[in-house]
Amino acid sequence: MKGPAMPYLREFGLCLLAYGLLLAGTIALLPQLEAPALRGAVVLMPMLPVVAMGWVVLRQLRRIDELQRRIQLEALAFAFAGTAVLSLGHGFLELVGLPRLSMFAVWPVMAILWIVGLRLATRRYR
Template sequence: MREKDAARMYKREMWSSLALYAVILMLAIRFGRPMPEGLLRTVVLASPMIGFGAAFWAIVRHFARMDEYIRRTQLENIAMAAGITAGLSFTYGFLETAGFPKLSMFSVWITMGGAWAGISLLRCRLLAR
């Protein structure tokens, strides 16, 4: 499969899964928050994970379509992003004991995604020279 075709397929799958996530998230917030506490409310509020699962599957499929060099490069980028995220979250854990406000676990994924994107862009720029 050509790289452009694989990228086009990935974008279609990823945007579809993100749209699914957004719709389920809005419905979960709208209907789940006012529900009484219990198992049903927990399931409804966790239901956006269906969209996350679809996005995860799109990423796995995209990695399977990549050639070996691009796959290795992306896995290196993810490994570096995971290291940065681990270091930052570990550091912030110490800062919380010093009185800094507690952060939501959502911030970990934002940090990981930002680090992955930043590293990918930086390496792309450095390799293009």
């Protein structure tokens, strides 16, 4: 793979690695901490690479050509709308007894829908 995708994949991969390392460190360290403020600071540490991932994605969107940007926009719109439908639908079903979902479930759903949206949009512009 060449072109603008290589720096993106490298940067994104480094962010994922940093996230995994900080998450593992947080999980290991948290039971040893008692001070609420320190626990709060430690538990939010994995968010630093998540913020960096957002920055990496935005930089990539600025690097790609107009057609690729349009494909990404359609994929993100699909993911945004799909996540809204699924999360709101689940929220209403919680009112009738469905178990509550953690907010941790939202991002993986959006990421999966983004991938599905990319496949659909890419196929459309072939």
